[in-house]
Amino acid sequence: MDRKHKIAIVGLGYVGLPLARLFATRYPVVGFDINQKRINELIVGVDSTQEISEDLLKLVQIDFNPFETPNKLGLYCSSNYQDICDANVYIVTVPTPIDKYNRPDLTPLYKSSETVGKVLKKNDIVIYESTVYPGVTEEECVPVLERISGLKFNEDFFVGYSPERINPGDKDHTVDKILKVTSGSTLEAGKTVDDLYKSVIKAGTHLAPTIRVAEASKVIENSQRDLNIAFMNELAKIFSLMNIDTHDVLAAAGTKWNFLKFKPGLVGGHCIGVDPFYLAQKAQEIGYYSELILAARRLNDSMGAFVASQVVKLMINNDIKVKGAKILNLGITFKENCPDIRNSKAIDVITNLQDYGAEVTTYDPMADPAEVMTEYGVVCKTHLDQNSQKYDAIILTVAHEQFLNMDIISFQKNHCVVYDVKGILPKHSSHRRL
Structure with a gap:
């Protein structure tokens, strides 16, 4: 797998934008989001989530696709999926809501996987950060990637999972200061994912043995807090x-x-x-x-x-x-x-x-x-x-x-x-x- 990373962040919300800004300090990054209004705001330095200041955002922003210029770093924001076609690392940071019956709604994951599948190439790696139950990455997302791209999992492309740990509104525990759990679909993919995050996360990383372990670790973090708060409420x-x-x-x-x-x-x-x-x-x-x-x-x-x-x-x-x-x-x-x-x-x-x-x-x-x-x-x-x-x-x-x-x-x-x-x-x- 290519270690000269060209990173595409799919989803520029509370999770994706801080991550894109951080990676853009070391790598060429294209941030993709289907919300054109959101892209227009980011281009002029406005983050409606208030996670990234205008000055900090403008420090890394560039007005051209860095994948097309050798050795160019920075963040380019776009709503055109063709602008991420030259990436070799795709990081999916879309929301995972529930429906009115409190059932998981994986629609954003399916849609973003379809988008990535359209541009996926041999030896690319796709990393998911969205919170899911154990098994979603390999059982739900990978089949979509295979179907759309025509490529074979763990032969032509690889996947990883690194659960987000963003705490909205917290200016002390920013993304680079929170230890990151990482994982990969093969030993080599896991090492690639871990090294990638380790290069920008000051707090360090923890490489989980499997993707399912990493998925499970995330979903119990908030479940544990929910249980403890429920006791306080009772x-x-x-x-x-x-x-x-x-x-x-x-x-x-x-x-x-x-x-x-x-x-x-x-x-x-x-x-x-x-x-x-x-x-x-x-x-x-x-x-x-x-x-x-x-x-x-x-x-x-x-x-x-x-x-x-x-x-x-x-x-x-x-x-x-x-x-x-x-x-x-x-x-x-x-x-x-x-x-x-x-x-x-x-x-x-x-x-x-x-x-x-x-x-x-x-x-x-x-x-x-x-x-x-x-x-x-x-x-x-x-x-x-x-x-x-x-x-x-x-x-x-x-x-x-x-x-x-x-x-x-x-x-x-x-x-x-x-x-x-x-x-x-x-x-x-x-x-x-x-």
Whole structure:
């Protein structure tokens, strides 16, 4: 296999763009994405995911295909698949969502594999980073590559799997600072994949013995977090019945050296809230019906309704009429300091409060209002005039840094309650925490 790598990154989202930028510091890279709007933004240095700054992006960007110029490094972004035809390493970083029945949706993987198959050549290597259940790379993606390209797996081309570990919004644990798991379809392919990532990942790599091991390692990372958060959420439900502050309990318990410091909250996003379903689905296919994994999913998915009910109870206890009440919801993205709204569980809080008859105003300075309207049918404000509206209740669902410095008191009616899902606001007699 050719060690003079020409790299094509297929999918320029939260995972693909940081990876493309990093590889472009050492190799010629073409970033491919079917979203022309996304390509147009990247060309002028704008990353709507806010993972890469304009200055950092422009440092590596070039306006011509580097594969056509000898010894040229840099990143060229394109929506034309023919621009990646001269690559010899294809890295697929497309999303792997679930459908409305919580079943894995591999459509983006199939489509991207078809695209790569059109340009795949002898001795090329295809590396998948998308989160999947064990077996997807070799059992689902490889047949597509073979069918479209007419080439034979592990004779004409090879594959690898290196699960993404991007943490959206985290400026400390960037892609080069997170140890990378690697794998390959043959010993040589595994070594090639490992050496490739090792050349840019400062934190180092871990070469797994097989692709299936690497796939399994990724899917249990987030399943483990899901289980631990589910335990915290169950504790929050129990302690609320006892009128005990869960965060105070966790602060006390956390003084023990080996206590795991998880917190209760809304579990959404495209990783923790999705990956466990991939593992559970595969387990069911081989005759094992998950109890613990799916129980954790059910519990975590119930938290939006629980938060809404707690807010309503708090309002009633403070003689605040719920029907027609003005409620301010702070945050619609799936996590703090990140503009990503995919699978946000804040929407569950909003819709449940609306079902109680309340009028909910959503404010999130990081979210794209157009995306929020398209995805959830909710008006999202990115600016608030503290002189225009006062509220009967305020809920903090997402811990954006902007909310820490927000003058919440100025938005409160004389009789107002505050419910702090994330436990970041100063304690106050009218405040409650999850």
